[in-house]
Each structure stands twice: as C-alpha cells, then as structure tokens.
Amino acid sequence: MVRKNQQVETRLVSEYLKLNYPKFSFITCQPLGLVSEELQKELGYTQAIRQMRPFRPEVDAVVLLPRHFLIIEAKVWNIVNGLAKLPLYKSLVPFTPELKQYQPRDIIMRLVVGWSNPNLEIMARDMGVEVAVYCPDWLKEVVESMQKYWTQE
Numbered sequence: 001m002v003r004k005n006q007q008v009e010t011r012l013v014s015e016y017l018k019l020n021y022p023k024f025s026f027i028t029c030q031p032l033g034l035v036s037e038e039l040q041k042e043l044g045y046t047q048a049i050r051q052m053r054p055f056r057p058e059v060d061a062v063v064l065l066p067r068h069f070l071i072i073e074a075k076v077w078n079i080v081n082g083l084a085k086l087p088l089y090k091s092l093v094p095f096t097p098e099l100k101q102y103q104p105r106d107i108i109m110r111l112v113v114g115w116s117n118p119n120l121e122i123m124a125r126d127m128g129v130e131v132a133v134y135c136p137d138w139l140k141e142v143v144e145s146m147q148k149y150w151t152q153e
Contacts, residue, residue, distance in 0.1 A: 008076050008139070008142055009060070009074050009075065009076055011138075012074045012076065012112060012114070012134065012139065013028060013060045013061050013072065013074040013112065014028070015134070015136060016072070016074065016112050016132070016134045017061055017063065017072075019134075021063050021070075024063050024064055024065060025063075025064045026061055026062060026063045026064065027061065027062045027064075027098075028060065028061045029058055029060065029061075030058065030059050030061070030062045030096070030098065030099075031049075031052075031053055031056040031057070031058050031096070031098070032056055032057050032058065032059055032089055032092035032093060032095075032096050033056045033057065033092040033095055033096060034092075034095045034096075034097075035048050035049050035052045035056075035097050036048060036052060039051060039052065045097070049097070049098070056092075057085070057088070057089060057092065059071050059072070059073060059085075059089045060072050060073050060074050060112075061074075062093075062099065064102055064105075065105075065108075067105060067106060068105050068106050068107065068108050069093055069099065069102070069105045069106070069107045069108070070108045070110060071086065071089055071090060071093065071107060071108070071109055071110070072110050072111075072112055073085055073086050073089070073109075073110075073111055073112070074111075074112040074113070075111065075112070075113055076113070076114050076139070076142060076143070079111070079113055079120060080120070080123070082111055082113075083111050083120070083123060083124055083127065083129060086109040086110075086111060086127070086129050087109065087127055087128070087129070089109075090107050090109055093107055108130065109127075109128060109129045109130065110129065110130045110131075110132055111124060111129050111130070111131050111132070112132045112133075112134055113131060113132070113133055113134075114133070114134070114135045114139045114140075114142065114143040115133060115135060115143050116131055116133050
C-alpha cells in the first residue's frame with residue numbers, strides 16, 4: 001500500500017509541474033537543510049551530500065520562478081501532514097546547499113491535493129500556504145475510493 005501511495009503522489013507532482021510550469025526549471029525530490037561542513041571538509045561536497053541524504057527531509061518539488069522558490073508538497077493521503085511540513089521545509093530552504101546558487105529568492109509554499117475542504121483551506125491560509133486542487137481523471141477514482149473508505153455507505 002505504501003508503494004502505491006508514493007507512485008500516485010509522484011505522478012501527481014509530475015503532471016502538475018508539467019501542466020502549470022512548463023517554461024520554468026524545477027527540481028523534484030529535493031533534500032533540504034544543512035550539510036555538515038566538517039563532513040564536507042573531510043569527504044568533499046558531493047560525498048558529504050550523499051552521506052547526509054537520509055538525515056535531510058525532502059520536499060516534493062521546488063520550482064525556480066524569477067524571484068521566488070515555489071516549494072510544493074503533493075498529498076493524496078494524510079493531507080494535513082503535508083500541510084504541516086511546508087513551513088518546516090520553508091525554514092530549511094535558505095540553508096540548502098543545492099539551492100544556494102539560486103539565492104536570494106522569496107519562498108512560496110503550495111500544497112497540491114486531489115480534493116480540499118473548508119477546514120483545510122482555513123488551516124492553510126493561517127500557515128501562509130496556498131492550496132491547489134489538481135484532480136485529473138485517473139486521480140478521481142483514487143480520491144473517491146479513499147472517501148468511500150472513510151465514510152459509511
């Protein structure tokens with residue numbers, strides 16, 4: 001079940017980026033945060049980044065807009081968890097060595113979901129997160145089955 005979840009959300013991000021940002025560069029599965037300077041001195045930049053990889057959180061996508069980083073988290077399940085992660089991810093962007101070359105840029109946070117509701121919109125607004133609903137036909141079946149699972153028929 002976990003693997004299917006990953007595939008669905010990965011496809012969601014890819015399609016969303018292709019549809020909405022075809023003229024901009026973007027990075028998917030971007031690790032965020034510091035990489036130990038001691039480790040960089042000892043092993044070199046590239047090897048230090050590889051070794052630190054398991055200890056750095058990963059945002060689904062970063063779109064390089066002219067004056068902004070658009071950080072995107074896409075969720076089909078556990079949507080509130082995705083929302084909660086975005087401000088934490090935002091705090092790490094300025095410290096991410098892979099993004100240094102593109103600095104300075106302001107940061108926009110966006111949660112891409114297959115469906116939304118008023119409570120999600122309220123929480124997101126309060127956290128400074130944009131909510132984008134993207135639900136192509138292939139995802140509608142997943143969303144409907146999920147909603148049937150959580151509600152009594």
